[in-house]
Amino acid sequence: MINIRDIAAECKLSVATVSKALNGYKDVSEETRTRVLEISRKLGYIPNASARALKTNRTFNIGILFTDDQNNGLTHYHFSHVLNSFKNEIERSGYNITFINRRFGQEKVSLLQNCKFRGIEGVIIVCVDENDPELLELTKSDIPFISVDHVYPGSPTILSDNRNDIKKLIRYIYSLGHRKIAYIHGNPNNVTYERVAGYKEAHEELGMPIREEYMKESYYTNAYTTRRATEQILALSDRPTCILTPDDLSAFGCIEGIKAAGLSVPDDISVAGYDGILFSQIMTPKLTTMKQDTAKIGEHAARLLIYNIENPDKPDISPVVIKSELIKGQSVGPI
Amino acid sequence: MINIRDIAAECKLSVATVSKALNGYKDVSEETRTRVLEISRKLGYIPNASARALKTNRTFNIGILFTDDQNNGLTHYHFSHVLNSFKNEIERSGYNITFINRRFGQEKVSLLQNCKFRGIEGVIIVCVDENDPELLELTKSDIPFISVDHVYPGSPTILSDNRNDIKKLIRYIYSLGHRKIAYIHGNPNNVTYERVAGYKEAHEELGMPIREEYMKESYYTNAYTTRRATEQILALSDRPTCILTPDDLSAFGCIEGIKAAGLSVPDDISVAGYDGILFSQIMTPKLTTMKQDTAKIGEHAARLLIYNIENPDKPDISPVVIKSELIKGQSVGPI
DNA sequence: CTGAAAGCGCTTACAG
DNA sequence: CTGAAAGCGCTTACAG
Numbered sequence: 001m002i003n004i005r006d007i008a009a010e011c012k013l014s015v016a017t018v019s020k021a022l023n024g025y026k027d028v029s030e031e032t033r034t035r036v037l038e039i040s041r042k043l044g045y046i047p048n049a050s051a052r053a054l055k056t057n058r059t060f061n062i063g064i065l066f067t068d069d070q071n072n073g074l075t076h077y078h079f080s081h082v083l084n085s086f087k088n089e090i091e092r093s094g095y096n097i098t099f100i101n102r103r104f105g106q107e108k109v110s111l112l113q114n115c116k117f118r119g120i121e122g123v124i125i126v127c128v129d130e131n132d133p134e135l136l137e138l139t140k141s142d143i144p145f146i147s148v149d150h151v152y153p154g155s156p157t158i159l160s161d162n163r164n165d166i167k168k169l170i171r172y173i174y175s176l177g178h179r180k181i182a183y184i185h186g187n188p189n190n191v192t193y194e195r196v197a198g199y200k201e202a203h204e205e206l207g208m209p210i211r212e213e214y215m216k217e218s219y220y221t222n223a224y225t226t227r228r229a230t231e232q233i234l235a236l237s238d239r240p241t242c243i244l245t246p247d248d249l250s251a252f253g254c255i256e257g258i259k260a261a262g263l264s265v266p267d268d269i270s271v272a273g274y275d276g277i278l279f280s281q282i283m284t285p286k287l288t289t290m291k292q293d294t295a296k297i298g299e300h301a302a303r304l305l306i307y308n309i310e311n312p313d314k315p316d317i318s319p320v321v322i323k324s325e326l327i328k329g330q331s332v333g334p335i
Numbered sequence: 336m337i338n339i340r341d342i343a344a345e346c347k348l349s350v351a352t353v354s355k356a357l358n359g360y361k362d363v364s365e366e367t368r369t370r371v372l373e374i375s376r377k378l379g380y381i382p383n384a385s386a387r388a389l390k391t392n393r394t395f396n397i398g399i400l401f402t403d404d405q406n407n408g409l410t411h412y413h414f415s416h417v418l419n420s421f422k423n424e425i426e427r428s429g430y431n432i433t434f435i436n437r438r439f440g441q442e443k444v445s446l447l448q449n450c451k452f453r454g455i456e457g458v459i460i461v462c463v464d465e466n467d468p469e470l471l472e473l474t475k476s477d478i479p480f481i482s483v484d485h486v487y488p489g490s491p492t493i494l495s496d497n498r499n500d501i502k503k504l505i506r507y508i509y510s511l512g513h514r515k516i517a518y519i520h521g522n523p524n525n526v527t528y529e530r531v532a533g534y535k536e537a538h539e540e541l542g543m544p545i546r547e548e549y550m551k552e553s554y555y556t557n558a559y560t561t562r563r564a565t566e567q568i569l570a571l572s573d574r575p576t577c578i579l580t581p582d583d584l585s586a587f588g589c590i591e592g593i594k595a596a597g598l599s600v601p602d603d604i605s606v607a608g609y610d611g612i613l614f615s616q617i618m619t620p621k622l623t624t625m626k627q628d629t630a631k632i633g634e635h636a637a638r639l640l641i642y643n644i645e646n647p648d649k650p651d652i653s654p655v656v657i658k659s660e661l662i663k664g665q666s667v668g669p670i
Numbered sequence: 671c672t673g674a675a676a677g678c679g680c681t682t683a684c685a686g
Numbered sequence: 687c688t689g690a691a692a693g694c695g696c697t698t699a700c701a702g
Contacts, residue, residue, distance in 0.1 A: 003680085055679080055681045
């Protein structure tokens with residue numbers, strides 16, 4: 001591989017001058033710069049990122065931390081969209097995306113150690129076990145990060161407006177005449193907390209009683225446990241007319257359970273999802289759901305993270321809240 | 336940050352000895368090694384990957400090249416599973432995953448230059464425009480790569496047994512009494528070529544005529560264009576009894592088109608997908624499809640790539656073919 | 671078994 | 687405007 005010294009020799013210049021010419025420093029004559037650029041192109045010069053990183057202490061590598069309790073990983077139907085958008089925006093800004101893991105070579109190390117080892121400049125935390133001690137260690141370190149959906153106090157978060165969005169959804173369902181709305185919510189975390197709070201607030205505002213037997217817990221993206229919860233709800237003597245589910249994927253399980261009971265959606269009972277993934281709109285009936293703006297979430301996450309990397313002295317830690325959009329669909333019908 | 340010199344000072348040893356102790360070289364006394372390890376732990380030493388890479392010329396970074404013509408990127412419902420499995424296996428072996436792009440900093444560069452710049456040791460090529468000149472440049476370089484689905488002569492490929500798998504699917508459909516089977520295939524590429532060949536071979540073997548009007552082109556993962564193609568097929572005077580689609584996602588478009596025509600699946604007309612993604616089995620009716628073994632594809636891809644990185648003198652370039660599994664589902668009914 | 675020395679490819683204060 | 691020199695943190699042949 002051609003290096004800067006080869007160019008210097010070819011140009012009869014010092015490596016210092018070549019380096020400056022290549023990096024666009026002002027204190028190089030136009031003539032010299034042109035010659036250096038020309039020769040370096042002729043020689044097929046490609047800089048060495050490791051050498052540059054070693055000297056400048058900058059890698060431009062951004063780490064992704066991305067594992068969820070259901071172990072969807074990269075295949076998560078919602079978060080992969082967030083990530084895709086994040087990646088596009090990060091790369092537009094000249095950074096690179098890499099995945100954080102727990103090793104160097106064959107040795108097991110902590111997430112923070114992996115970041116330090118590889119000179120990761122910033123991390124996006126998506127869809128992880130928020131209580132993992134290694135994760136907490138990372139969030140307390142000096143490495144900037146942006147968290148999606150979970151709030152680490154004092155650090156920037158980006159998330160959907162879960163509380164208000166679910167209220168919007170419930171108001172819509174209410175407007176169709178529903179007065180008995182069950183909620184199969186996801187396992188406890190920040191998102192679940194906000195949505196359950198929104199569910200309760202909407203009930204109070206609309207004058208509907210909150211009934212414990214209408215609230216069940218399931219796992220996110222888990223059609224199986226959501227079907228189980230659906231069966232419990234269908235067994236109630238006073239059935240709800242509509243069931244909210246943790247997300248679109250688990251809504252499929254809910255609908256399956258309803259069909260298995262010989263009922264139909266939305267004629268006998270209505271169902272709403274959450275997320276607005278592609279499949280929710282190509283199935284029949286089209287799902288009533290809240291479409292999270294994954295493009296915006298990923299893009300803002302990238303911009304905010306980069307801002308904080310480049311302004312370590314005055315980081316922007318104000319949480320960013322992105323509105324979701326109600327998709328009316330057809331799975332919630334009029335009463 | 337603590338470096339190797341700090342440890343050397345603390346241990347009253349040379350950096351050379353510390354380095355050797357840390358790296359498990361044999362020619363260090365057990366006592367010295369223990370002390371070095373202890374001190375380095377006490378000091379919170381973390382090695383510097385850039386420095387190590389600069390010296391050893393090894394980064395352990397594996398690049399992903401992953402963009403498809405429908406621009407699904409990371410959100411591709413099939414390939415994200417391949418990638419997830421690939422990632423897990425790569426990391427198990429102590430390598431890291433990163434994405435290849437076309438820049439360093441704000442400068443536009445070729446894919447190969449990006450790889451060289453960052454010291455990428457190997458690349459997985461998934462789901463890209465195979466004729467991109469920059470891609471061809473990369474495939475002709477000295478950087479080992481593994482290609483999924485597309486065959487670059489002289490380089491290792493991993494792919495499903497498309498030709499035989501679709502024959503298996505057609506034999507099953509035939510066994511249910513179907514004699515008029517249409518095929519909406521994807522846009523031309525290696526996979527499409529093999530599948531179309533399998534479609535024709537199966538027809539010959541089973542004594543069914545190949546009818547041009549039963550073959551339409553669509554795009555992969557595109558429900559819209561597949562619906563359009565379905566409409567053309569439904570307009571035929573002598574309709575087929577079953578339609579094969581490019582993949583499960585586009586099968587939704589096909590089914591939509593059928594429903595819009597007032598027909599039902601599978602009572603009036605049967606539909607088969609391809610891939611076996613999660614949604615194909617939680618929809619109603621469950622889709623008849625070929626389930627690609629994404630876990631195996633990703634895992635083998637990782638192992639083969641690593642093997643070729645670590646054995647540059649005797650690379651293994653034999654193509655790996657993975658069998659798919661027929662999922663009978665319910666969207667293809669008996670005649 | 672230990673260490674002195676060279677060097678990986680680059681950048682950057684500093685001198686001229 | 688150009689260059690000599692130091693140094694980023696590490697590894698490794700070589701000498702002892």
